[in-house]
Each structure stands twice: as structure tokens, then as C-alpha cells.
Amino acid sequence: MKASQSVIDIWKRFDDFPMETLTKAWYSQIASVNKQRTVDLMKLHREEYGTSGNCFDLAIWLINEFRENKLQAYAVFTPHFHVAVVVIDDEGYKYLCDLGDQWVQPILIDREHEEYTEEFVEGFFPGAQIKLxxxxxxxxxxxxxxxxxxxxxxxxxxxxxxxxxxxxxxxxQRNITSPLVEKRLFMDDQVGHWEFDNYKSFISRNTGREIEDQLSGIEEWANRISRVSGINEAVVLRALEVYSR
Incomplete structure (x- = not known):
């Protein structure tokens, strides 16, 4: 069910990218017209501030990387306005790539492939088994x-x-309702999943969920989020201020 090396090589460029809705709140105070950033602008912001983006940012960026490396790729939607990417490898097989939900790696979705299964498998999503x-x-x-x-x-x-x-x-990008940050944690024996949601944070592992200590004030939260995600603390704080209005 694992992707071919040509797909994995591109995917792993995003290993350290969180999924986060902070950048759109921060950028909403800068952009006057278009809120959806171009790939070039996303790259610039990541270099300067350590930002990445929400599921749409990540899908657009990932598709661009696949196509620049001669792999066909396109977006697919869920009914709840989430987006992921389907990539076709050198042999013509399709894989689902979901950076927005912080999957560990892409997964084969081609029923014709001899390795395809609809049994539960491990190693594709942090802290959970998955079945297609x-x-x-x-x-x-x-x-x-x-x-x-x-x-x-x-x-x-x-x-x-x-x-x-x-x-x-x-x-x-214009829908600014609540802040969310998700980040894969690459450990020695597994890939964990850190999440900040509605001013609570926790880590999901193969053994279960660990709730982190509660904080008081957006300044403390900005510090914790910055340390885990790598996003510039001033950018995080500005985004939280926008959400708190």
C-alpha cells in the first residue's frame, strides 16, 4: 500500500510542514484582494516566517511539486470542504496524499495493484489504523x-x-472562524500527532492521546504553538489576535 519512491521523495519534502489555519488569519490583514496565496508566495512566507498553510495551501503546493517532477496530480474533495491530492506514479498507479490531515505517507488507492487491500493497515496515519x-x-x-x-x-x-x-x-481563506494547528512528530518508533484546537492541545500516539497542560492567555499559546510548529511567534500571536476578535 506504500507509494513508489518517486512519490515518496516529493512527499517527504513536506515532513516538517504543519497544517495550520493561522497563516490565513495573519495574511488576511495583509492581502487586499486575493486571499489564496500562490506557491511562490507560500514558499517566501515559509522561508521568512516558517508558515505552511491550511489543507488548500498544502494541496496546491504539493500538486505543484509533483508536476514539476513530471508526475500527474490533481485535487479531490470531501463533502465537508477538505481537500487532498491524488498522484499517479511512473507505472500509472494512483495514491492518495493528504497533507491537510497530516498523514504519515501516501496510500495506494488503485484496486488493480496486487498490493491493494481493504483490511486495516498501520503506518499511514499517526495514532490510528486506517482501512479503505x-x-x-x-x-x-x-x-x-x-x-x-x-x-x-x-x-x-x-x-x-x-x-x-x-x-x-x-x-x-476568507472563512476565519477558529484557529487550528496540526503537526506530525517523528519519533524513534512511531509518528505522533500534535494538535492545537480551541485552546487545547494534545499529542496522539499509538498508545492513545495525551492532553497537555492548559495555558492562560494567547501569549502563552503563541509560544507553545511556535515551539512545536516552527512558525514565527509574532505571526502566531497576530493570528490568534485576529481569531479572538
Missing amino acids: TTQLENLIVTYRRPSGKESNQSFNLTPVSDSELIAAGEKT
Whole structure:
């Protein structure tokens, strides 16, 4: 179920990228017209401030990297306005790549491949086993946590055009409701998942979830988020200020 090396090589360029909705709040105070950033601007912001972006930013950037390396790639949507990427490797097989949900690695979605399975597998999503189910043009992903709790997510595998992707990105960049940061933690024996959501933070591991100490004030949260995510603390603080209005 693992991707071919040509896909993995591109994917691993994003190992240290968090998924975060802080940049769009910060950038909303700068951009006067277009809120969806170009890849060149995203690269500049990452170099200067350590930012990455939300699922649309990451999908647009990842597609660009695949295409620059001669691999066909396109976006796919969920019914809940989440976006991931499908890439086709040198042998013509398709893989789902979801940086927005901080997957550990891409996963094979081609039923014709001899390695394809719809059993639960490990090593693709931090702190959970996953199982795929294909139904016509829909892909259903089932997540099973260490507690045994299961949840599902559905992807429509119909390719999204570049223009549709940018338009949807523009829409979501203008939706500033609550701050969220997710970051993969590469440990010796596993990949964990750190999350900041609604002024709570926790780490998910193969053994379960660990709740971190509660903080008081956005200054303290900005410091913690910056230390884990690598995003400039002043940018984090400015974003939290925008969300707190």
C-alpha cells in the first residue's frame, strides 16, 4: 500500500510542514484582494516566517511539486470542504496524499495493484489504523484509534480542476472562524500527532492521546504553538489576535 519512491521523495519534502489555519488569519490583514496565496508566495512566507498553510495551501503546493517532477496530480474533495491530492506514479498507479490531515505517507488507492487491500493497515496515519473502501467514484477512509473508536471520511475521486481548486481555496481563506494547528512528530518508533484546537492541545500516539497542560492567555499559546510548529511567534500571536476578535 506504500507509494513508489518517486512519490515518496516529493512527499517527504513536506515532513516538517504543519497544517495550520493561522497563516490565513495573519495574511488576511495583509492581502487586499486575493486571499489564496500562490506557491511562490507560500514558499517566501515559509522561508521568512516558517508558515505552511491550511489543507488548500498544502494541496496546491504539493500538486505543484509533483508536476514539476513530471508526475500527474490533481485535487479531490470531501463533502465537508477538505481537500487532498491524488498522484499517479511512473507505472500509472494512483495514491492518495493528504497533507491537510497530516498523514504519515501516501496510500495506494488503485484496486488493480496486487498490493491493494481493504483490511486495516498501520503506518499511514499517526495514532490510528486506517482501512479503505472504494465505492464507484467515492473512497471511504475508516480510522480506528487505540481505544477502538472508529470514524469515517469520504473522498470524491473525481478530479478537481485547477480553477475549481483555486476558487475553493479563495473561499476557505476568507472563512476565519477558529484557529487550528496540526503537526506530525517523528519519533524513534512511531509518528505522533500534535494538535492545537480551541485552546487545547494534545499529542496522539499509538498508545492513545495525551492532553497537555492548559495555558492562560494567547501569549502563552503563541509560544507553545511556535515551539512545536516552527512558525514565527509574532505571526502566531497576530493570528490568534485576529481569531479572538
